[in-house]
Amino acid sequence: MTARLTIPLFLFLAMTASACGSARTERGAQPPPPRPPAVYTVGRTVLGLSGHDRLTLAAPPVTPLAGWLSPVAVPSPDGRYVAYNSWRELREDDPALSWEDQGIAPGDPLARPSIRLHDLNTDSDSVFAAGAFSLAWRGDGAIAYFKGARRDYRAGVRFIGDVFVRESVHAPARRWTQKGDRYVVAGWAGPTLLVYRMRAGEALDLLAFDGPGKRRLLASDAGLVAISPDGTGVLVEHGPETGPPRLDLLAASNGTRLASLDVTTVDPSVGVVGYAGDWQGSFVAAPSAAGVAIFRVAEGRIELAGTLRAPSGVGVAEPRFVGPSRVTGWTSSESGGAFIDCDRVSGRCARTEPLPTARGAQGFPAWRRPVYNPSRPQEGEA
Amino acid sequence: MRIALFAALILCWTVGPASAANGWWTFERNTNLNSTLSWKWTYPPSPVEYTRSWRGGSGTAMDECEIGRGWLPSGWYAQKGHWDHYEGSKVKGRVWWIQDKTCRDGSTRRTELFIHSEETSSNGQSCSSAYDDPFCWERESDYYSNGCIKLARPSPVASFPNDLGAAHTTFHDYGGKAAHGAYDTADANELYVYS
Numbered sequence: 279m280t281a282r283l284t285i286p287l288f289l290f291l292a293m294t295a296s297a298c299g300s301a302r303t304e305r306g307a308q309p310p311p312p313r314p315p316a317v318y319t320v321g322r323t324v325l326g327l328s329g330h331d332r333l334t335l336a337a338p339p340v341t342p343l344a345g346w347l348s349p350v351a352v353p354s355p356d357g358r359y360v361a362y363n364s365w366r367e368l369r370e371d372d373p374a375l376s377w378e379d380q381g382i383a384p385g386d387p388l389a390r391p392s393i394r395l396h397d398l399n400t401d402s403d404s405v406f407a408a409g410a411f412s413l414a415w416r417g418d419g420a421i422a423y424f425k426g427a428r429r430d431y432r433a434g435v436r437f438i439g440d441v442f443v444r445e446s447v448h449a450p451a452r453r454w455t456q457k458g459d460r461y462v463v464a465g466w467a468g469p470t471l472l473v474y475r476m477r478a479g480e481a482l483d484l485l486a487f488d489g490p491g492k493r494r495l496l497a498s499d500a501g502l503v504a505i506s507p508d509g510t511g512v513l514v515e516h517g518p519e520t521g522p523p524r525l526d527l528l529a530a531s532n533g534t535r536l537a538s539l540d541v542t543t544v545d546p547s548v549g550v551v552g553y554a555g556d557w558q559g560s561f562v563a564a565p566s567a568a569g570v571a572i573f574r575v576a577e578g579r580i581e582l583a584g585t586l587r588a589p590s591g592v593g594v595a596e597p598r599f600v601g602p603s604r605v606t607g608w609t610s611s612e613s614g615g616a617f618i619d620c621d622r623v624s625g626r627c628a629r630t631e632p633l634p635t636a637r638g639a640q641g642f643p644a645w646r647r648p649v650y651n652p653s654r655p656q657e658g659e660a
Numbered sequence: 661m662r663i664a665l666f667a668a669l670i671l672c673w674t675v676g677p678a679s680a681a682n683g684w685w686t687f688e689r690n691t692n693l694n695s696t697l698s699w700k701w702t703y704p705p706s707p708v709e710y711t712r713s714w715r716g717g718s719g720t721a722m723d724e725c726e727i728g729r730g731w732l733p734s735g736w737y738a739q740k741g742h743w744d745h746y747e748g749s750k751v752k753g754r755v756w757w758i759q760d761k762t763c764r765d766g767s768t769r770r771t772e773l774f775i776h777s778e779e780t781s782s783n784g785q786s787c788s789s790a791y792d793d794p795f796c797w798e799r800e801s802d803y804y805s806n807g808c809i810k811l812a813r814p815s816p817v818a819s820f821p822n823d824l825g826a827a828h829t830t831f832h833d834y835g836g837k838a839a840h841g842a843y844d845t846a847d848a849n850e851l852y853v854y855s
Contacts, residue, residue, distance in 0.1 A: 342762070342769040345727035365767070373762040376736040376850050384740065384844070434740050434759065434842075436772075460772075478751040480728040480772050480806040501728065517720045517729060519804035521792040550720055552729060567721075593723050610725060610765050 316606050317649040335396055336403035337364040341411050344462045346554050346595050347474055348412040351649040355417050360396045363411045365389055377433055384434035393423055412463040414653050420445045422471050424461045441473055454490045464502050466653035467530035468509030496533050501553030503564045509654040513562055515551045523550050525580050539580035558599035570597045570605055586620040588627050594618050596648050608646055683835025685851040689731055692719050693803045701834040712830050714823035717803025717810045725763040728806045733763040733770055737851040741842040745781045752795055753779035754828050758851055775809040777824040778802055785815040
């Protein structure tokens with residue numbers, strides 16, 4: 279190469295490197311995007327697990343038949359596993375069109391739910407239970423889940439099945455339900471397993487199982503808000519479709535009503551209280567019409583302690599306490615979901631969207647959902 | 661001109677040959693307590709549409725993805741069956757069963773969906789002293805549901821209009837499928853939900 283080429287080439291390379299360096303410097307000067315201080319999934323990626331900043335699952339956690347009645351992914355109590363719901367579509371089902379218009383006939387297989395298990399020690403990811411969805415880890419490592427009588431979800435066919443419990447990941451499964459029905463496993467309250475039974479019209483009953491075949495109706499037409507940290511209390515909500523909306527605190531062991539709050543007697547902005555909240559100390563965070571409602575549950579009483587208004591009045595799902603001063607949740611958006619990060623002191627909430635360039639996987643948008651274990655007690659809790 | 665206008669107005673209520681009608685439901689979402697269920701029909705090949713509408717309720721929240729709480733997701737639905745004396749644990753009497761539907765998040769699926777009221781399987785009312793009887797239409801809040809579309813009807817304790825009865829009659833008179841029970845084949849009568 280001659281000097282006539284070398285020098286301009288060198289200058290070009292030097293200018294290019296300088297420009298790139300400048301760009302990096304500019305990008306490096308920008309603050310990192312905000313991220314909720316919790317464990318969460320974005321598409322197939324799990325962020326925030328202790329010791330694993332970023333984890334890629336084999337499939338995106340989704341749970342179409344349970345929504346957020348149950349967490350989409352749950353870490354095991356010993357921190358070794360992440361169990362999560364997956365969904366494989368067997369044929370396209372366009373939500374804008376009717377089944378008839380798409381040639382979907384009654385009984386056609388549409389999708390297959392599965393519970394998968396990611397082993398953080400070996401990085402293996404495998405099917406734990408095919409035809410299953412919704413799970414709960416008990417503090418001692420037992421795992422409960424719902425498994426359909428058939429593997430596939432079929433058009434016009436109720437996806438009925440049973441609830442199974444394994445004393446450990448590799449132990450044999452034991453059926454706890456005596457009659458097949460539509461169940462969604464919600465969580466453990468101490469030794470009591472809480473399970474939704476879904477009836478016609480999506481009516482939800484909360485059942486309590488004390489062992490195989492030992493079923494009690496804990497609350498009819500109710501949603502599980504949260505389980506007390508010691509696992510003895512269960513806070514449930516009743517919506518306006520069955521009477522004045524109210525919260526009931528029930529004893530997990532026998533269903534005794536310990537306290538009750540008529541929600542129409544508190545700040546009207548609370549409106550209707552939803553399910554899938556969180557309980558920390560004496561406080562419960564629950565979805566409400568205005569965002570998040572914080573209740574104090576203690577000394578046989580349920581009292582409204584405050585409200586957190588979400589931006590633009592959007593609803594907040596699965597609110598979780600993070601430390602003493604923050605509550606996170608999420609809301610749906612066109613890009614698949616955004617997190618809400620609230621300061622309990624100021625009452626203000628901000629919208630955060632970690633990995634905003636994340637793309638969907640396997641036909642699903644890049645959903646952002648928290649990863650958590652609603653069962654109680656957990657390690658360190660009485 | 662006035663005669664033509666008058667004739668056009670009459671068309672809205674003119675009864676053509678019922679057996680030739682092609683009908684479908686629409687549900688316009690407005691609020692959980694006050695939306696509009698309509699039965700629309702035509703007499704093919706004429707494109708002229710006829711409509712009858714009733715107040716309907718759906719859900720207790722407006723997030724169509726919230727299972728057991730949100731109102732019905734938007735889109736087209738196939739109808740899976742119709743009963744006059746359905747004997748469910750929560751849904752009874754005159755009901756229309758509609759297909760499961762994926763909501764706007766592209767993932768969550770709403771299921772167990774019906775058009776129904778609060779009545780017994782024998783189309784009566786079971787009203788006790790409880791604040792809210794599930795098979796008695798008592799007050800406006802009975803328009804709330806876990807997601808289904810609900811129509812009012814009269815009861816011994818409240819004088820709501822007989823919208824369920826009217827919708828049922830209209831369905832059968834103007835293009836609704838004559839068969840009762842679960843449909844073996846896809847039904848041409850559908851439901852369109854929108855806001």
